[in-house]
Amino acid sequence: TIRMLRQRRLFMKLSLVLGSLWIYVLLDHPKAAWDPTYRLMYGWLEYTDDDGGPVKVCNCSAILDGEREAREQAKLLTITKDFHKSVQIPDEYYINATQDCRNFKRSRKYLTFPLSQEEEDFPLAYSIVVHHKNFERLLRAIYAPQHFYCIHVDKKSDASVVVYSAWPRVQADLNCIGDLYKISTKWKYFINLCGQDFPLKTNLEIVRMLRSLNGGNSLESERMADAKRSRFSYVHNITNGDIQFTGVLKEPPPFNIQILSGNAYIVVNRGFIRSVLEDKRVLALIEWSKDTYSPDEFLWATIQRLPGVPGSTWPNPKYDMTDMSAIARMVKWVWHEGEEGSEQAVYPECQGDHVRAICVYGAGDLQWLIEQRHLFGNKFDAERDPIAVFCLEKYLRQKALAELR
Known part of the structure; x- marks a missing residue:
């Protein structure tokens, strides 16, 4: 379809700017970053109201603090068509903006140097299966030049590429695993993501949590029903x-x-x-x-x-380790939601929508999410609830820069 072709073109353009599509992204970074005076230059990397998006009309701090009025306002905005139109970044923007790689990275405020020696010394490898517009925001949120990235684009046109509940979904990760393992001996941990994931922790927090595993792994593994x-x-x-x-x-x-x-x-x-x-x-x-x-x-x-x-x-x-004990991913399943104190409930009710029995997080879920120990949350969708994504990414960037201070 025309939309599919446009999205394919978009991913190809992003790959030219940020690295090699389907293989890796690795940018040079200045060693001078460790000069303490360099930190004075970090202010421009903060996300502000001038960057546009829902944060211009929403109080993200109040939403993250769980204030009812702010959450209700956010909920009302998400059902307004005019609001959605005003905050979405069209494909044409990416296609045009990526004509100038340097300006694109600067205008989108990518971190092109490590924020600390501790982070630089602990590179990670990411595998990302992409089928959604959230991809660029996800990549920006997890990007650091010391990491390695393998990106698999699900065309949604050929049934043999990625079939839900079938082997091709695993094969996509296996392809990336092989490439990432060969490209470098430096990275310490492997994390696989999909396009509707989003981090709940800063890169420094992720590094420190992985160090605390002492060489162990963290993933759900328990008796089969x-x-x-x-x-x-x-x-x-x-x-x-x-x-x-x-x-x-x-x-x-x-x-x-x-x-x-x-x-x-x-x-x-x-x-x-x-x-x-x-x-x-x-x-x-x-x-x-x-x-x-x-x-x-x-x-x-x-x-x-x-x-x-x-x-x-x-x-x-x-x-045995459950999904609540593993740090890999926080997913809310509809049949495990309920009121606090309920013996059957695992987590509070979804404040967004449900897709295939999984909560697509709304702004009202953010306060609870950032209190969890998980590294990433699934699912986020900037087309359904842009406020949830925008407020979370602003919170993480501010927190990452605050860690320097």
């Missing part, structure tokens, strides 16, 4: 862009591996990634998983419990 066992006990095929149950029983997992439950998003050390690429047990498990349903919801969780995998934990249920 009986209701989900058919997902990997029977063969599933992709037909006309959908995943189909065939009724054909699969062979048992290789090496008598116990299959565990988890999700698609992980925070793992470099040694874990080496095992994904080289360990014969893991390679056999990957091959075995290719005709299952939602392999991303058991593959990483299972690898995390294999003896000898760096940062792994024992298979014993005592080491």
Whole structure:
């Protein structure tokens, strides 16, 4: 479609400015950044009302403090068509603005140098599966020149590229894992994201939380519910862009591996990634998983419990980790929402909308979100609730610069 072609062109333009699409982004940075007087120059990197967007008419500080009046005002604005039109950045802006790379990075206030020695000494590797306009804001929020980025663009045109609940979603990360592992030996941890994720912590906070893992990994890994066992006990095929149950029983997992439950998003050390690429047990498990349903919801969780995998934990249920315990991602599922104090509720009710039973966060969710220990939140959508994204990114930038002071 015309929109798809325009979005493809947009991603290609961004790749020319910020690095290589589908491979990596790495910009040179000035070593002079460590001169204390250099910090006086950081003021221009703050996001202000002059930058436009919802923050010009919303009180982000009051929203983040949980003030009811500010949250209600934000909720009313998000249902106003004129407001949405006034705050959205059109594709044409990116296409035109990226004609001048230097000016684009300056006008969008990208951090083109590390903010601290501690951060420079702890580079990370990111894999991002992109299908959404939120991508540029996400990249800007997590960008630091010492990190490495692999970007996979979901064309949404060819069913074999990325099929929901099928193997191609995992293959996208595997492709990035291989490229990132080869491009550098310096990065310490691997984090995979999708276009509707957004950080809940500054880069310095992320670095310090990863250091505190002491070489461990953080991802959901727990007992598999009986209701989900058919997902990997029977063969599933992709037909006309959908995943189909065939009724054909699969062979048992290789090496008598116990299959565990988890999700698609992980925070793992470099040694874990080496095992994904080289360990014969893991390679056999990957091959075995290719005709299952939602392999991303058991593959990483299972690898995390294999003896000898760096940062792994024992298979014993005592080491089970839920999505609330893992720091990789905060996701609100509709059936776990409820009032505080409810025995059944895991988290408060969504203040935005739901898509496929997952909360698309609204501005009213922000106060609760930034209090959580998770590194990222999912899902954010600047087209549904631009205030949530704009206020969060402004908060994180101000906090990152305040850490210097």
